[in-house]
Amino acid sequence: MRIAICDDEEKYRQDIRNRIDKLCNSLDIIVDSYSDGRELIKSFEKNPYDMVFLDIEMPAMDGITLARKLRAISEGLSIVFLTGHVEYALTGYEVNALRYLTKPVDPDKLKEVLRYVSDRMKKGQQLLIREEGEEILLDIGRILYLEAQNQYIRISTDNGDHLVRYNISDYEKELAQYGFFRIHRSYIVSLRRVKKLGKAEVITDRDDRLPVSRGNMQALKEALYAYVDSESI
Structure with missing residues (x-):
């Protein structure tokens, strides 16, 4: 904001x-x-x-x-x-x-x-994506995580998955303002959807288990604490 x-x-x-x-x-x-x-x-x-x-x-x-x-x-x-x-x-x-x-x-x-x-x-937060030539608006609150798959990004939501041709680094910048964090070279997770933090993984509120790079773990903890503080306004 x-x-x-x-x-x-x-x-x-x-x-x-x-x-x-x-x-x-x-x-x-x-x-x-x-x-x-x-x-x-x-x-x-x-x-x-x-x-x-x-x-x-x-x-x-x-x-x-x-x-x-x-x-x-x-x-x-x-x-x-x-x-x-x-x-x-x-x-x-x-x-x-x-x-x-x-x-x-x-x-x-x-x-x-x-x-x-x-x-x-x-x-009112939405993400505009293009999938198979069609433009689709996704509710950001329903996105759990994004996964890089070669030249594509799989966006996992409550309503199913979407496969788009995009760069994960660009999504990292675009979604940071909405509480998303790059936990691994191939994964970005929505902090609001994180249920538990493991030794080398995060578990979403849908029980997805996503890997966390060792070098990103401390920054992830700090981002989670900061996000929780901001949500307690």
Whole structure:
């Protein structure tokens, strides 16, 4: 998840960033801070964010105006306003604001909104593959693992297997943001589907046994711990 914080006061930017870092796994969440909405728009146009925290009262460009501009770029953006003024709430409806948080931000309310956005994003995660000339969308949550077989990749899902011509290293990069980890030169596993970690293997929640390279075991343990922490938001 990519998150942006825009507030003209550094203490509030840093406060929210610190709280997000404590609640979330930094490997899965990227947080950028901006003091000026115009700079945020420039960055957003090049690489959109999934969620933004916007201070309503800023000198160069107020949060409501900034939200309108960002919403015009991305309909799916989750917008959270930072304010101490309840009267702004009605204005936020026109940009479909997700929530209003008062400053300083309450940790429990921040945790709640992060969890909501995270869950909403997971429901919409899909992987586009091409199998035998046909394009298919796979629900990422239903993928257990990927296995390299010569010039092909076997994608094992709850609904069956798919064989696609692709490079496993490219899938490693593409799926890392969704909690997938390269455990072996020939295998990538979904961390959310790992049930047990053995001496030299992982066991999925479907009881698949997949080999883990000796050199990857420690990194896998760290990735699993980090993933569990991120899921406990």
